[in-house]
Amino acid sequence: MMAATLPQAPFRMDQKRIALAILLAALVLVIFRGVLPAGLIRLPEGMVLPFADWINAAFTFARDDLGLMTLTRAISDAVEACLDVTANLLYGKSRWPHIGPIPWVVIAATAGMAGYALAGWRLAALSAGTFVWIAVMGQWKWAMETLSVIVVAAPLSVAMGLLLGTLAWRSRLAERILNPILNIAQSLPHFAYMIPVVVFIGVGPKAGAIVTVIFSVPPMIRMTLLGLRGVSPEIIESGKMSGTTRWQLMTRVRLPAARTEILIGVNQVIMQSLAMVVLASFIGMPGLGQKLLQLLQALKIGLSVEIGITIVLLAIVLDRMSKAWAVKQPEHAEGPWLHRHRLLVIWLGLVALGFALAWAHPYFSEVERRQALSMAGPVDAVVGGFIDLVDPVTDWLRWFLITWVLIPLRDAFLWLPTSAVLLALAGIGWRIGGPRSALVCLAFALPIALSGWWDRAMITAYTVFVSVTLALLVGVPLGLIGAANETRAQRFLLVCDTAQTFPSFIYLIPVIMLFGVNDVAVVAAVMVFATVPIVRYTIEGLRNIPPEIVESAQMSGASRAQLLWHVKLPLAVPTLVVGANQSIMFSLFMVIIAAFIGTQDLGQEMQRALSSTDVGKGLVLGLAVAFMGLLADHLLLTFSRNLRRT
Secondary structure (H helix, E strand, O other), rough: OOOOOOOHHHHHHHHHHHHHHHHHHHHHHHHHHHHOHHHHHHHOOHHHHOHHHHHHHHHHHHHHHHHHHHHHHHHHHHHHHHHHHHHHHHHOHHHHHHHHOOOOHHHHHHHHHHHHHHOOOHHHHHHHHHHHHHOOOOOOHHHHHHHOOOHHHHHHHHHHHHHHHHHHOOOOOHHHHHHHHHEEEEOOHHHHHHHHHHHOOOOOHHHHHHHHHHHHHHHHHHHHHHHHOOHHHHHHHHHOOOOOHHHHHHHHHHHHHHHHHHHHHHHOOOOOOOHHHHHHHHHHHHHHHHHHHHHOOOOOOHHHHHHHHHHHHHHHHHHHHHHHHHHHOOOOOOOOHHOOHHHHHHHHHHHHHHHHHHHHHHHOOOOOOOOOOHHHHHHHHHHHHHHHHHHHHHHHHHHHHHHHHHHOOOOOHHOOOOHHHHHHHHHHHHHHHHHHHHHHHHHHHHHHHOOHHHHHHHHHHHHHHHHHHHHHHHHHHHHHHOOOOHHHHHHHHHHHHHHHHHHHHHHHHHHHHHHHHHHHHHHHHHHHHHHHHHHHHHHHHHOOOOOHOOOOOOOHHOOOOHHHHHHHHHHHHHHHHHHHHHHHHHHHHHHHHHHOOOOOOHHHHHHHHHHOOHHHHHHHHHHHHHHHHHHHHHHHHHHHHHHHHH
16 A cells, blocks of 8 residues: 555656646746736747638638538528418517417416416416517517527537537547537637627528527537436346337337436527527517617617516526426326316317407517517616715725726736736646646647637636636625525525526626626626626535534534534635636637627627627637636636545
8 A cells, every 4th residue: 555655646746746846937937027028928920820810711712712601691591481371470570471469378388388288377477478578568569579590500510519529429529529629619609609600691580590590509418428328237137128119219229218307408598599589689580679778779678678677587497497497307197088188179269369368459469569568667766876876886886896806806817917827827737637737728728829719718818717716705704604504595596597697798787887888897796697606606616525424523513613614614615616627618608798888808899700700719719708707617617526535
């Protein structure tokens, strides 16, 4: 035993010493920045590689020489045909096949019955009530424009995810090829997906649908792979002994056995689809997202709140219904046909009643804008009064944060030499995971420096740093409060679940209302968005501590404070690290989205690339954000694994 453990000590000591030496070298570069050659402070222009030009050349070759434009146009035409059908059904778009619109009372009744069938009266009331709200508030057409795209995009994403996930499960090579693609795809900001689609497809609903499909596929692939791998060997053996063919074994045994994981993937696809459809307003996608963007730009808070409530309600309904479908087990009813299909009969009756009401009075078919309710006036009045009340505080807070925190920190990040940052990242990586982690850190950080967007990346890093720090200061105490007892923990987790269903646009409404359009609003929006995973993982980390350890500490006479600081928190640290990792990823996404209200970061440049349809620039910027996220992910997960081993 001693012979096995003795050689490890010098190695670990050497690893620590090497890491310390690298970090000291980085510190020396920082201290002596004033005398450093310009090439060590920022890479010289001659070393900046034209990644954008290479990508643009590749896209031009694929579009013009390989004829990819013809293929993409055929795909977009097929998608547009599907969108025409759903648009006609949902809001009566004046194009072939002219088969709509379905009255809003019918859709509300259908949503209510679906909710009841999946989870009972509460979900039925929430589902039906959401569509009643949309109708009476005069937002029906905008909401149906959004849903018409989701109805097309989500099934396509699910089908593609199932196929690719099954392929990855069957072929080890396919899995190895897909894994890095999925890692990068799930780290890319939303705008990075839009630019290539605009180049090949154009703008409008079909572009929004296609970018939504591409964005939503990765989680479905991962959940399909996870589900198929988790099927019990006994179930497979039982299927084989029953004489099933390979096709029957897959369709009637493996996929049904992986049903829960696959349906969780469906839930993620639906939520990703809603998030992207809302953001696709930047590429001409009509609907709730476009209306919200217009209202936010015009600072019409009351109307923005109305649209925001609608988006939130839709997100909650879609989330709850898809989750209920995932956990609901198939039921086998017996008895007469009418008894077995009573819900179908009730639904058909409600549909018939809905069509009759719509025929009798046009109000039940579509609520016109002049008939719609609105709370914009009262909301504006309340918001105006509240802003006047807190304005002295928010003005002082905005001045203090900008003058004494944000600008100094931003300048400090920009002041750091590129060489020092690269060495520091290598040193941290070496300390946490040895030379392999150091190389991984450099592999992610060096391309950002070579791209010529280092300063913008540092501004993004500074925003994420401030936001995540504030999120930790707020989220950890909230998590500690939530974990105090099981009832409170369930309530806090429910709030976290609900908050995570909100499309990121929603978080901009309150911060613009309070702080206006500036860096403070950006930091506040990102902080709120990033606090949710911190709270969740703090609660989960404290809940999952073995009770026998807690009891042992209590029997040893530990006080509540000692129990928390010396037992619970140290054991929960690995889970807290995972929460911090999620918080960083959330922050990166939110920083890019919030760029249109402040900060000169990668997100703002990405929006400019989207406006000019510069594919190369957009993808370079998107990959820079992805590499920052993957770098943080690698360091934190490696650190968490090391903690779990000890």
